Amino acid sequence: MYNQENCRFAKTHEWAFVEGDVAVVGISDHAQEEISDIVFVDLPKVGRTVKVGENCCVIESVKSASEIYAPVSGEIVAVNEALAADPALVNREPHAGGWLLKIKMTHPEDFNALLDFEGYKATLQK
Amino acid sequence: MQEILIKNELSIEKSRPGRRGVRYAKAQKKASDYLPAGYLRQENPRLPELSEFDTVRHFTRLSQQNYCLDGQFYPLGSCTMKYNPKAYDTLSVLEPFAKAHPFAPESAVQGTLEILYNLQELLKKITGLAAFTLQPAAGAHGELTGILTARAYHDAHNGANRTEVIVPDTAHGTNPATANMAGYTVVNIKSAPNGCVDKEALKAALTDKTAVVMLTVPNTVGLFETDIREIAEMVHKVGALLYMDGANFNALIGLAKPADFGVDIMHLNLHKTFGAPHGGGGPGSGPVGAAEHVAPYLPQPLVTFENGHYTLAQRPESMGKMKAFYGNIAVCIRGYCYLRQFDATTLKEIAENAILNANYVRARLKGKFNAFFDRNCMHECVLTIDPHSMNGVHTSDIAKRLLDYGFYAPTIYFPLIVPEAIMVEPTETESKEMLDAFISAMERIYEEVCTDAQVVKEAPHTQPVRRIDEVSAARQPNLRW
Amino acid sequence: MFTPTTQKDKEEMLQKIGVSSIEELLQQIPSQFLYPTLDLPHALTEAELTAHIHELAAKNKPLKNFIGAGMYEHFIPAAVPALSSRGEFLTAYTPYQAEASQGTLQTIYEFQSCVCALMNMDVATASHYDGATAMTEAVLAAARITGRKEVIVSTLLHPHYKEVLTTYTRHAGLTITEAKVQTNATLAIKELQAQLSDKTACFVLPTPNFLGNLEDAQAVSEVVHAAGALLVAVVNPISLGVVQTPGEYNADFAVCEGQPLGNPISFGGPGLGIMAAKKAYVRQLPGRIVGIAKDHDAKRAFVLTLQAREQHIRREKASSNICSNEALCALNAVIYLTLLGPQGLREVAELNLERAHQLADLINAIPGFKAGTGAPFFNEFLVSCPMTAKEVIEKMAERGIAAGHDLGNTCTAMKNCLLVCATELRTESELKAYADALRGI
Structure with a gap:
């Protein structure tokens, strides 16, 4: 489960935490607030492999389309099916029920290269 | 009372079984006498059943729920909502034009072809370019036509390795979308602090991979690219072509010819500059012009005049075809009418007055709503608020x-580089009194912002509907009955 | 005269701006470009212009029209132009400010609904430039959806549609191949089946095809879907009054040239591109879409929706660059369909079917001429002539008749073939006059 200790962040506002060799990925509270009312989450197909930094998902509001980049490399093994019916879950629970996808990591060191919470917070203040 | 009489119903909700608006002669046989059973439609479509009068009332009432240029000032920046003479409404649909078939023998459609040929010639004269195609159906369609024409030019000149199109960050969204559709990679460049192209950024982006640089002139913040000639030389030096988005040509008509700037390809919007109304979103027409060296690659056919006969000429080097048949002809007829009603002097006055009006609005609103770039503008001014x-x-x-x-x-939140943008394009056909009224309204809104901001935040209060919840519309789309 | 600004206005305005002349405002344009010589004809007054345009119109010869080939002459009820030419529709812009554009928005919603009903499809867009570009955009969407790069089209797709598809997709990394035809000028479905593979993004099925024949769409649909490809149907909207609909044969996309629905031919443009699709593909659709929403008081309202697909938001990543479309032509179409209703649409379709078959029978009675190929057709059919089609067309034109489309223009092997169309507008006596003239040449 997400908590500030086990979670790492990308500068592009994705978070991830690890369960075994799988990274659970979502977007930060700051990001969901910036995007505002989310109307649709275009999730990738399960089975697709992604490289770190690759666009793997698009989040739409009425006035914007924001690309989400994979914080780690690997194979997408699950996506959050609940978002199809209720995309606002990302707004309400960005760190819990609003997770986006799970990536089975091929390069676990990717995760360690991400920012910790304080580091991420510092990028926001800039 | 009014609520009871005027219900906001859909036509399908007004439908009553058995009513109808048109009657046809009865066929002697049934469809099944002509077609095999498996080829037949099983159920009638769920279309409304209304009398002719019901239909007239329905659509008349809907029309009354619209703002329109005929009724209201429409200061939509970058859209050039100017008055278009009513004569063209009838002239463009005269029966011999309306009934002309695109596959009729050419001898039977000489009148239509003559107009198209003359329009091509007139557009050449006012832009200085060598050839024009009338095929594109809209501005964005013109852009795609232009970029694919450029691509055909490069393919014929060992330019297949050119894979990039440079677009400034002030461009209309159609520019990058167009370049992408043409299979190019989009290279975005930032604008300089004065609102024009950042020449250093352009220089850094220009390489032997550059196919085209797309510039809107005047640009979308309402400024003329003063160094356009130098920019053109930079573009040409690396073997790329300069594309001019002519959506804002109303500011230049009669004042300057794009060919003189070094433009290789450009599109014009007949539905902005040349006498055609917007129709609630089309049909438009986006003729594309090209300089001599690019002209052979324009779409086919073009109309030519040979031995006293107007003809649709095929072109061996052409990039192909952008739509079925030859273009939005009824819109082209309007464009021709427009260009016959004005000569060099009156066209120049049109551009001058468009520029005068925009600067007047800009100057009068200063202090309350300031221009993002505090300098004289062309045909539109871009304001910003905090x-x-x-x-x-x-x-x-x-x-x-x-x-x-x-x-x-006005157009809002565009261009993207201007925070909280308010883009006002008054056009030349609005009178000073109308501009003054608009300025007064803006001033009054400014006062309301200071004294009663809530009334502004909850606006509108007088329209057929109040502010609309776009979020739930997008979350649970209801797109049909 | 066109600009209302008086000299006095101008002086006051310049003063407020703080400049002494218009030239001062124009200083951003380098003087070398300013005020070029324009060799334009003298300006006409409205009266002169009217006379001039009428003169040009008179140079078009009125021929009794038997040409279709993508643009069809149908009866347009007077209420259609009377309503659509109202300034409130004609001079409005794209309905970006929804509250002040409910009229236009509701007409688009009703248009989308009528298109869905007509085609038996789930969703439809607000319109495209014409049938050819709508088809092309559907093909591009199919390639995005399937992630496949090969497109197969019927050989009997309208030649202009093929050209547009090729022009648009030349640089999109798609390959386009054609599916073969049988001797009766319909699709060879067995051969198509062999051609389809797990690389095929979609098959483009025109029905009626370019030679007027209806295809066995159900059978085509089955083989296309068996290969995991999508089916893009290109139809004639009037035919759908009687002919099986794209939804009934499970098409994924259905497109057509909507001109027959209340719009004049106008030398081929403006046309009206209609696109409908299965619901699952709604976010891959290009262009504008209107949806129902609620306003602040929970009252029904209409609004442009799903805009995050579009170029003004997604720029180079948009599903298309389309912006202006053919709203006014779509308005004509929805008024037309509202006037006709289900009954009127059926009647007009039946009448087209009947007139075309009557004319084919009359032509078949003329020695040397053969109408039709034995396949079912709607309002258009192939005629083989004992001379070149060009010659037939010239001789018939002398008799005031536009005899049909010369198929030799598309394919030299068909230089003796004519594509002939009879809509509900051609009366029985006109059909007879056509046959008499043909017999006489």
Whole structure:
């Protein structure tokens, strides 16, 4: 489960935490607030492999389309099916029920290269 | 009382079984006498059943729920909502034009072809370019035509390795979308602090991979690219072509010819500059012109005049075809009418007055709504506000409040580089009195922002509907009955 | 005269701006470009212009029209132009400010609904430039959806549609191949089946095809879907009054040229591109879409929706660059369909079917001429002539008749073939006059 200790962040506002060799990925509270009312989450197909930094998902509001980049490399093994019916879950629970996808990591060191919470917070203040 | 009489119903909700608006002669046989059973439609479509009168009432009532240029000032930046003479409404649909078939023998459609040929010639004269195609059906369609024409040019000149199109960050969204559709990689460049192209950024982006540089002139912040000639030379030096988005040509008509700037390809919007109304979103027409060296690659056919006969000429080097048949002809006839009603002197006055009006609005609103670039503008001015100093009022609130004052809203949140942008293009056909009224409304809204911001934030209050929840519309789309 | 600004206005305005002349405002344009010589004809007054345009119109010869080939002459009820030419529709812009554009928005919603009903499809867009570009955009969407790069089209797709598809997709990394035809000028479905593979993004099925024949769409649909490809149907909207609909044969996309629905031919433009699709593909659709929403008081309202697909938001990543479309032509179409209703649409379709078959029978009675190929057709059919089609067309034109489309223009092997169309507008006596003239040449 997400908590500030086990979670790492990308500068592009994705978070991830690890369960075994799988990274659970979502977007930060700051990001969901910036995007505002989310109307649709275009999730990738399960089975697709992604490289770190690759666009793997698009989040739409009425006035914007924001690309989400994979914080780690690997194979997408699950996506959050609940978002199809209720995309606002990302707004309400960005760190819990609003997770986006799970990536089975091929390069676990990717995760360690991400920012910790304080580091991420510092990028926001800039 | 009014509520009871005028219900906001869909045509299908007004439908009553058995009613109808048109009657046809009865066929002697049934469809099944001509077609095999498996080829037949099983159920009638769920279309409304209305009398002719029901239909007339229905659509008349709907028309009354619209702002329109005939009724209201429409200061939509970058859209050139100017008055178009009513004569063209009838002249463009005269029966011999309306019934002309694109596959009729050429001898039977000489009148239509003559107009198209003459329009091509007139557009050549006012732009200085060597050839024009009338095929594109809209501005964005013209852009794609232009970029694919450029691509055909490069393919014929060992330029297949050119894979990039440079687009400034002030461009209309159609520019990058067009370049992408043409299979190019988009290279975005930032604008300089004065609102024009950052020449250093352009220089850094230009390489032997550059196919085209797309520039809107005047640009989308309403400024002329003063160094256009130098930019053209930079572009040509690396073997690329300069594309001019002519969406804002109303500011230049009669004042300057794009060919003189070094433009290789450009499109014009007949539905902005040349006498055609917008029709609620089309049909438009986006003729594309090209300089001599690029002209052979334009779409086919073009209309030519040989031995006293107008003809649709095929072109061996052409990039192909952008739509079935030859273009939005009825819109082209309007364009021709427009260019016959004005000569060099009156065209120049049109551009001058468009520029005068925009600068007048800019100058009068200064202090309350400031221009993002504080300098003289061309045909439109881009204003900006700071919600922090406006009691949290945003540009979208001001736009909605203007509707209450009887004005359509300016273009808002564009260009993207201007925060809280309000883009006003008054056009030359509005009188000083109308501009003064608009300025008064803006001033009054400014006062409201200071004294009663809520009334602005909840606007509009006088329209057929109040502010609309776009979020739930997008979450649970209802797109049909 | 066109600009209302008086000299006095101008002086006051310049003063407020703080400049002494218009030239001062124009300083951003380098003087070398300013005020070029324009060799334009003298300006006409409205009266002169009217006379001039009428003169040009008179140079078009009125021929009794038997040409279709993508643009069809149908009866347009007077209420259609009377309503659509109202300034409130004609001079409005794209309905970006929804509250002040409910009229236009509701007409688009009703248009989308009528298109869905007509085609038996789930969703439809607000319109495209014409049938050819709508088809092309559907093909591009199919390639995005399937992630496949090969497109197969019927050989009997309208030649202009093929050209547009090729022009648009030349640089999109798609390959386009054609599916073969049988001797009766319909699709060879067995051969198509062999051609389809797990690389095929979609098959483009025109029905009626370019030679007027209806295809066995159900059978085509089955083989296309068996290969995991999508089916893009290109139809004639009037035919759908009687002919099986794209939804009934499970098409994924259905497109057509909507001109027959209340719009004049106008030398081929403006046309009206209609696109409908299965619901699952709604976010891959290009262009504008209107949806129902609620306003602040929970009252029904209409609004442009799903805009995050579009170029003004997604720029180079948009599903298309389309912006202006053919709203006014779509308005004509929805008024037309509202006037006709289900009954009127059926009647007009039946009448087209009947007139075309009557004319084919009359032509078949003329020695040397053969109408039709034995396949079912709607309002258009192939005629083989004992001379070149060009010659037939010239001789018939002398008799005031536009005899049909010369198929030799598309394919030299068909230089003796004519594509002939009879809509509900051609009366029985006109059909007879056509046959008499043909017999006489």
